[in-house]
Every structure is written in structure tokens, then in C-alpha cells.
Amino acid sequence: MSRRHELRTLLRGALRPPDNDSAFLLDVHRRAVPQERMARYDDSYPVDLVIVGAGAGGGTLAQRLARRGWKVVVLESGPFWDPDEDWVSDEAGSHRLYWTDERITGGSDPVELGKNNSGHGVGGSMVHYAGYCPRFHPSDFEVRSRDGVGEDWPIRYWDLKPHYERLELELPVAGDYWPWGDPHRYPHTPHPIAGGADAARDGAKKLGIEMRVGPVGITNGSFGNRPHCIYRGYCLQGCKVNAKASPLVTHIPDAIEHGAEIRAHCMVTEVVLDDASGQVTGVRYVSDGRERFQRADAVAVAGYSIETPRLLLNSTSRRFPHGLANNNDQVGRCVMVQGAPQVAGRFPDEMRMYKAPPPEICSEQFYETDEQRGFVRGFAIQTVGPLPIEHAQHIAGHGHWGPALREYMRDYNHWYTLGILAELLPQPENRVTVVSDVTDQNGIPVARMDYSQCENDRKNIAFGKQTIHDIFEAAGAQDFLITDRYAHLVGGCRMGSDPEQSVVDADQRCWDVPNLFIADGSVMPTQGSANPALTIMALASRLAERLELKRTGSDSAARRRRSRRPRRRAPIQAGGG
Amino acid sequence: MAARDFRNAEHLPNLRPDQQPASPEELPRQRNGVTPQMHGRYPDYNVLDESEHWDEITRRLVFERVESTPPIRFFTDAEARTLGMFCDLVMAQDREPKIAVLNMVDAKLFEGQLDGFRYADMPEDRETWRRLALGLDAAARQHGAGDFAGAATDVQMRVVDALAKGELRGEVWDEMPPAKTWKVVSRAILSAFYSHPWAWSEIGFGGPAYPRGYARLGAGQRENWEGAPAFETDPVKDTEQRGVQGT
Numbered sequence: 001m002s003r004r005h006e007l008r009t010l011l012r013g014a015l016r017p018p019d020n021d022s023a024f025l026l027d028v029h030r031r032a033v034p035q036e037r038m039a040r041y042d043d044s045y046p047v048d049l050v051i052v053g054a055g056a057g058g059g060t061l062a063q064r065l066a067r068r069g070w071k072v073v074v075l076e077s078g079p080f081w082d083p084d085e086d087w088v089s090d091e092a093g094s095h096r097l098y099w100t101d102e103r104i105t106g107g108s109d110p111v112e113l114g115k116n117n118s119g120h121g122v123g124g125s126m127v128h129y130a131g132y133c134p135r136f137h138p139s140d141f142e143v144r145s146r147d148g149v150g151e152d153w154p155i156r157y158w159d160l161k162p163h164y165e166r167l168e169l170e171l172p173v174a175g176d177y178w179p180w181g182d183p184h185r186y187p188h189t190p191h192p193i194a195g196g197a198d199a200a201r202d203g204a205k206k207l208g209i210e211m212r213v214g215p216v217g218i219t220n221g222s223f224g225n226r227p228h229c230i231y232r233g234y235c236l237q238g239c240k241v242n243a244k245a246s247p248l249v250t251h252i253p254d255a256i257e258h259g260a261e262i263r264a265h266c267m268v269t270e271v272v273l274d275d276a277s278g279q280v281t282g283v284r285y286v287s288d289g290r291e292r293f294q295r296a297d298a299v300a301v302a303g304y305s306i307e308t309p310r311l312l313l314n315s316t317s318r319r320f321p322h323g324l325a326n327n328n329d330q331v332g333r334c335v336m337v338q339g340a341p342q343v344a345g346r347f348p349d350e351m352r353m354y355k356a357p358p359p360e361i362c363s364e365q366f367y368e369t370d371e372q373r374g375f376v377r378g379f380a381i382q383t384v385g386p387l388p389i390e391h392a393q394h395i396a397g398h399g400h401w402g403p404a405l406r407e408y409m410r411d412y413n414h415w416y417t418l419g420i421l422a423e424l425l426p427q428p429e430n431r432v433t434v435v436s437d438v439t440d441q442n443g444i445p446v447a448r449m450d451y452s453q454c455e456n457d458r459k460n461i462a463f464g465k466q467t468i469h470d471i472f473e474a475a476g477a478q479d480f481l482i483t484d485r486y487a488h489l490v491g492g493c494r495m496g497s498d499p500e501q502s503v504v505d506a507d508q509r510c511w512d513v514p515n516l517f518i519a520d521g522s523v524m525p526t527q528g529s530a531n532p533a534l535t536i537m538a539l540a541s542r543l544a545e546r547l548e549l550k551r552t553g554s555d556s557a558a559r560r561r562r563s564r565r566p567r568r569r570a571p572i573q574a575g576g577g
Numbered sequence: 578m579a580a581r582d583f584r585n586a587e588h589l590p591n592l593r594p595d596q597q598p599a600s601p602e603e604l605p606r607q608r609n610g611v612t613p614q615m616h617g618r619y620p621d622y623n624v625l626d627e628s629e630h631w632d633e634i635t636r637r638l639v640f641e642r643v644e645s646t647p648p649i650r651f652f653t654d655a656e657a658r659t660l661g662m663f664c665d666l667v668m669a670q671d672r673e674p675k676i677a678v679l680n681m682v683d684a685k686l687f688e689g690q691l692d693g694f695r696y697a698d699m700p701e702d703r704e705t706w707r708r709l710a711l712g713l714d715a716a717a718r719q720h721g722a723g724d725f726a727g728a729a730t731d732v733q734m735r736v737v738d739a740l741a742k743g744e745l746r747g748e749v750w751d752e753m754p755p756a757k758t759w760k761v762v763s764r765a766i767l768s769a770f771y772s773h774p775w776a777w778s779e780i781g782f783g784g785p786a787y788p789r790g791y792a793r794l795g796a797g798q799r800e801n802w803e804g805a806p807a808f809e810t811d812p813v814k815d816t817e818q819r820g821v822q823g824t
């Protein structure tokens with residue numbers, strides 16, 4: 001850790017993050033992001049970069065490049081959320097936060113999509129993510145060399161480390177000192193934990209398993225104009241308080257302040273390629289039922305690991321008859337989910353697990369390969385705080401219905417829940433394809449995702465499940481409910497050093513299309529046992545740095561100076577949005 | 578009624594020889610507000626009493642669930658009869674007051690609200706529900722009944738159990754995998770039932786908590802407004818305090 005970072009850590013939340021004023025640009029009296037001063041670009045104006053999707057990757061990239069003077073338009077198919085008006089403290093009522101258009105899920109171990117997967121709207125899936133913000137371990141970038149499975153990344157942990165550090169200040173991340181992977185501290189102190197997490201931590205300790213508080217992207221103490229968390233437990237329904245980090249509050253305000261336009265309700269249907277030059281010229285999109293075309297010098301796709309491959313596969317041309325950047329049949333392959341079974345434990349005391357943010361404590365003690373376990377790679381242990389509907393589904397997953405299910409639900413307040421995140425390995429046959437005969441409301445073929453586990457995956461999941469069961473047993477739990485599920489979804493357009501085996505290079509540029517970039521979780525070749533959002537943001541942050549480097553030497557130094565305050569000076573035209 | 582100590586877990590199905598709970602009739606009657614079938618563990622706790630502390634948008638949404646039951650518009654009368662019985666069995670709603678689960682499911686299907694995915698070997702959700710109605714009747718006929726809604730309760734229970742275990746076969750079920758059907762329909766049923774504030778009162782859930790939040794997070798702690806479980810309430814003192822006639 002650099003000295004500068006150490007110093008900042010000591011000062012905790014007292015300092016502004018460098019080069020990002022988002023938290024200070026928010027309004028004190030309302031939660032919505034101020035948009036009054038947002039730039040509007042005309043469709044025909046060739047912006048420097050159009051980004052598809054305002055989520056973890058897209059939101060971060062927009063802020064970074066807008067800060068560097070780039071003229072950026074982000075097209076987001078969902079709404080520009082106003083937490084006061086649009087979000088509710090209610091599970092069923094949060095349906096609109098999810099990507100609910102039709103998708104087909106197949107394979108021998110199909111993945112439930114919808115609310116458990118991806119979001120929709122400015123902020124992307126982080127609007128309803130739980131808030132865990134761990135880093136990847138250095139080993140995650142070289143699993144092929146170390147363990148003979150998966151793929152090595154074309155970059156290393158150390159390439160992302162400065163971006164991790166910067167993002168942890170921007171979100172900001174709260175948690176205990178982190179001894180696993182590359183040991184580090186967090187800028188905000190750990191949050192208090194609820195009774196259930198306390199019990200689980202004690203149980204783990206008896207087994208020699210260490211659990212630590214955090215790391216969560218939730219402000220502990222106020223941060224700019226973002227208030228302290230109120231421990232209401234609705235993180236997966238969107239944080240009405242603005243305490244939980246998502247690009248909507250961590251990067252979009254600063255991007256807007258520096259001249260980016262975030263254009264909501266715009267569904268991109270095609271990335272358009274000029275067959276003659278082999279370069280992309282912009283994107284076709286649908287807004288208010290009308291088809292439009294945004295010109296751009298470059299395009300970055302950041303639509304999530306299902307929509308990104310879908311968009312490329314649906315963008316066909318003479319050069320790319322099987323989908324853009326897909327001449328080696330790599331687009332959509334090696335999508336990954338983490339095995340995320342949950343075990344609930346029953347305690348004599350009431351635990352009321354609906355209180356406090358669902359992410360509370362975590363262990364990465366089983367993260368790395370241990371040959372004695374009989375499989376490679378590992379898993380993380382984390383708390384989850386299911387609200388009633390989610391817990392009822394957990395009980396049904398265990399096999400109860402009718403009177404037994406009702407009885408278990410009446411006992412809800414006595415339960416607490418742990419989950420694991422098991423690193424499942426990338427496999428080419430786990431892939432996203434498009435189904436030509438099933439289309440969405442715009443007539444665009446929908447995505448199909450096929451998923452099957454391999455032997456190592458099954459062993460990993462079974463071992464992890466047993467471990468959290470043992471923790472609850474040691475903690476004195478009286479009964480257990482166990483359910484299988486998945487979490488997170490990354491990969492599908494992986495980065496690599498071999499064009500035959502990957503979609504983008506180390507700079508996230510498509511091998512065959514020089515001005516097309518992928519800027520979301522789909523570029524991950526492997527996934528570790530860490531929740532992916534922070535790494536997706538770190539990758540986007542690094543991508544911005546690489547893009548800027550490429551420009552330096554041309555007109556970009558002058559350009560940068562010129563556009564320090566681009567909102568007032570850029571040739572912005574009315575009627576673009 | 579004898580007070581039960583819920584610190585121990587003997588009442589839980591996994592720990593009972595038949596994997597089934599005792600009759601909920603042994604639980605306290607709800608004294609404040611409504612719970613489904615009027616039993617619950619928090620007889621004096623009505624989550625709706627807290628609604629003045631909720632934000633307006635959430636309050637409106639939750640009250641709509643209590644105040645207006647959507648009419649059946651998607652299902653035919655015959656389907657509604659079969660599936661209404663099915664939903665009642667899945668949620669063990671054997672008498673009034675009931676949460677109108679099927680109406681809530683119907684509204685969702687009628688409005689075309691999707692969950693965001695469909696299994697490759699399943700039809701789309703609307704079609705799944707229609708075929709479920711046919712499949713329940715078919716399964717009931719295998720047990721000698723005329724149809725599902727008219728079958729004896731133990732036949733109905735066996736059919737639902739076989740569906741939940743993915744064990745139904747024949748006719749509809751040779752084309753639509755029962756285990757995945759169960760996943761799809763149970764997801765919708767549970768979402769409807771546990772989105773209803775009557776169910777929240779039954780289980781002692783704190784409900785929407787914005788902007789108030791929670792402060793007492795420790796084991797065995799609760800906010801001063803959260804419900805006390807029944808066993809903590811001495812029935813004699815309680816009836817005296819509240820000036821009501823005990824029995």
C-alpha cells in the first residue's frame with residue numbers, strides 16, 4: 001500500500017476522493033441526481049465515445065473520460081432513477097429495478113435470471129446489488145498457471161490495484177483491515193453488525209474460521225451529501241437513503257458535471273459498422289418507439305454479461321456475418337456464475353435478519369486452492385439478510401410448502417442466513433446465444449444462456465455448503481434450511497492475449513474492430529470468489545486510463561486543457577436528448 | 578391456550594417426526610389487525626399501525642394490496658377454481674381471512690409482467706399457469722377424482738406434494754417438467770403472499786422502514802414499536818391492562 005493511501009486511510013472518511021465530486025454534487029434535500037445542467041448532444045454530432053449502459057462499467061468509464069475532457073454520451077435502456085419517487089421499501093414493489101424482458105435459460109444447471117441477476121436503469125445492477133465490495137486476489141489473474149484451470153488474464157492484479165484504491169475512496173468502502181489476498185485497509189470504519197452476524201462470527205471462530213466485517217460500499221458516517229446508512233435492510237431494493245454506493249450516486253453526478261450526457265430510456269439495438277473501413281460509426285437505438293442513430297468516434301459496450309454479447313451477436317454486417325467481433329466464435333462463450341447456496345440457521349433469540357444491510361461479515365479463508373479439499377480454487381463466505389419473500393423462497397427451496405412453510409415463516413425472526421460464493425470455472429459451452437425466432441418489443445432476438453456445472457464446480461459448492469452448515473452448528477443453531485442458488489454473472493466477451501481464444505485484448509479493445517471496446521463484467525476471463533462490481537469498476541477505470549494514453553501525443557493534451565469545463569464550451573446542441 | 582416458548586425449536590417441521598407442524602389453531606388469535614386465518618405469533622402487532630412512519634410512495638403501494646383485490650381477468654372461471662384451490666393449499670389458507678393470492682397472480686399475468694427469464698424447456702409463464710390447471714386435473718384423475726378442485730383433501734395434498742417434488746407424470750407432465758413448473762408457480766405465489774402486510778404481521782416483520790430505519794440490531798433486541806412474541810405476553814395481565822374480558 002502506498003504511503004499516500006495509508007495516510008488517507010488513517011483519516012478515514014474525512015477526505016474527498018481525488019477527481020470525483022459526485023457525493024458533493026448531490027442535493028441535500030432530495031435524492032435524485034441533479035440533471036438541470038446536463039449537456040445534450042445531437043444525434044448527428046460525432047461524440048468521442050458512446051457508451052451502451054450506465055451500470056458499474058459504463059458509469060465509471062463515463063466519469064473517468066468526461067473528467068479527461070472527452071465528449072461522452074451514455075445510452076441507457078432503463079430510466080434515470082429518482083430514489084424518492086421511483087423506489088419503495090418493498091420487495092415485490094421493486095420489480096421495476098430488474099431486467100425483466102424475456103431471456104431464455106437452459107443447460108443442465110440453468111441459472112435463474114431476472115431479479116437475481118441484472119438491473120435496468122442508470123446505476124445498472126449496482127442499484128440493487130447487496131453492496132459487498134471485495135477486491136479480487138492476485139491469484140485470480142493467473143489460475144491457468146497456478147492451478148491448470150480456466151485462463152490467465154492478460155493483466156495482473158497490480159495493474160488494477162491503483163484503481164481499486166481509488167474506487168474504495170470514491171464509493172466509499174467500509175470494513176475491517178483485510179488480511180486476505182493483497183492485505184489492505186478500507187477508508188471507512190466497519191459498520192456495526194446485527195445479532196445474527198455476531199452469532200455466525202462466534203460459531204466460525206470456534207472452528208478456526210475468521211470472519212471480518214465488510215467490505216461494503218456503504219457510507220459509515222455521512223459522505224459529502226450522502227447520509228449515513230439507517231440499517232433498514234432494503235439494499236437489494238435500491239437504497240432510498242443514498243447511503244449505498246452505485247454509479248448513480250458515485251460516478252454519474254461527476255460525469256454530468258464534466259459534460260457527459262446520460263440519455264435514459266434508450267435501448268441500443270445495433271452497433272453499426274462501416275464495412276469499408278472496418279470501424280464502428282455509432283449505434284442504432286430506440287427511444288420513445290422511434291429509431292435513432294448516434295454517431296460516435298468510438299463505442300464502448302457495457303450492457304452486462306448477457307446484453308453485451310446479445311448486442312454484438314445481433315449486430316451483423318458483411319465483415320461480421322455471425323455478429324460483431326465474433327469471427328472466431330468467442331462472443332458469448334465462457335459466461336460464469338458463482339455457486340451461491342445458502343444455509344439458514346435457527347437460534348433461540350430473535351435475530352430479525354431484516355435489519356442492517358444484508359452484507360455484514362465475510363471470510364476469504366477458503367478462497368485459494370487447498371489440494372486436501374479435492375478440488376481447485378475455492379469460495380468466500382458471506383452473510384445475506386433475506387427479506388420475507390426471499391426467505392420464503394429459501395424455505396421452498398429446502399422442500400417445504402403448505403403448513404410447514406407457513407410455520408417456518410412464522411419463525412422468521414429467529415433465523416439468520418449465510419451464503420457462499422464459489423468460484424465456478426469458465427467453460428466454452430456455457431454461453432450466451434441469440435434466439436432468432438423469439439424477439440423483444442423492438443423485434444430484436446432475445447438472449448439465451450446455457451449453463452452446466454463441471455465436476456470441480458460441484459465439489460466446490462458441496463464443500464462450501466457443508467462449511468457454512470458447520471459454522472451455524474458451532475454457533476448453536478437448532479435447525480437448518482438449505483437451498484441452492486447462483487449469484488453474479490460475468491464473462492462472455494473475455495479479454496486475452498490470443499485472438500482465437502478471446503474477444504478483447506488487454507486494453508478491452510475488440511481484436512478485429514479498432515474503435516470498439518467492452519467495458520463491463522463480460523471481459524472477465526475468470527471470476528474468483530469475490531463479488532464482481534468493484535473489479536468491474538476498476539477495469540473501467542483502467543480502460544479510461546489506457547484510452548487517454550492512446551490519445552496523448554495526438555491532439556489530446558490541448559484538447560484536455562481546452563475542455564476542463566466542457567459543459568459550457570463544448571459545441572453542445574439542443575434537441576439531442 | 579398454553580403459552581409456548583419459542584426459544585426452543587421443537588415446533589419446527591424438520592425436527593418433528595412427520596415433518597409437519599402442529600395445528601396453527603394452537604397459536605394465539607390475532608388481537609390487533611388482521612393476519613391470514615387470524616393466527617400468528619405476534620397477536621398485538623399490526624404492521625399497518627406503523628404506516629405513518631413510512632414514505633408516501635411505499636405507503637400507497639402497500640395499502641393498495643390491502644384495500645383493493647384485483648378482479649380475475651386472465652384466468653377462465655374453470656382455471657380460477659382449480660388454481661384458487663391450488664394456491665390455498667400451497668399457502669395453507671384453509672379459511673377466511675385469506676390473502677387473495679390467485680387474484681394477485683392473475684393481475685401480474687394479465688398485465689404481462691414478466692420475471693425476466695424462462696426455462697428453455699418451459700412455455701412462457703402465462704401458458705405455464707394454464708397448463709398447470711390442466712395438469713392438476715389430470716393428476717387428480719389418476720387418483721380417481723373427477724378433477725382437482727373437487728378431489729378429497731388428501732388427494733389434493735398428494736398431487737401438490739408430487740408437483741413440488743417433481744414427480745408428476747403423464748399427459749401435461751410429459752411435456753412440461755413438473756419440478757420447473759413448481760419453481761415458476763411457487764415463486765409467484767410466495768411473492769404475492771409475503772408481499773401482503775397481513776403476512777408481515779403474522780411473522781412479526783418490521784416492514785418498510787424508510788425513513789425511520791432500525792437502531793436495535795442485537796440478538797433478542799427489538800425497536801420499541803416492534804411486536805412482542807406471544808409467549809412474552811402474560812394473558813392475564815394483558816387482558817387486565819387492555820380492559821378486555823379474558824376467557
Ligand SMILES: Cc1cc2nc3c(=O)[nH]c(=O)nc-3n(C[C@H](O)[C@H](O)[C@H](O)COP(=O)(O)OP(=O)(O)OC[C@H]3O[C@@H](n4cnc5c(N)ncnc54)[C@H](O)[C@@H]3O)c2cc1C
Nearest residue numbers: 053055056057077124125130131132268303520521531533
Ligand atoms: C441481487 C444482486 C446482488 C448483488 N450483489 C452484489 C454485491 O454485493 N457485490 C458485487 O460486487 N456485486 C453484486 N452484484 C452484481 C453486480 O451488481 C453486477 O455484477 C454489476 O453491476 C455488473 O456490472 P456491469 O457493468 O457488467 O452491468 P450493469 O451494472 O448491469 O449495467 C448494465 C446496464 O446496461 C443497460 N443496458 C443493457 N443493454 C442495453 C442496451 N442494449 N441499450 C442500452 N442500455 C443497455 C442495463 O439497463 C444496465 O443498466 C449483485 C447483483 C444482484 C442482481
Ligand code: SF4
Nearest residue numbers: 229230232233235239
Ligand atoms: S441498509 Fe443502509 S445501505 Fe442498505 S438500503 Fe438501507 S440505508 Fe441503504
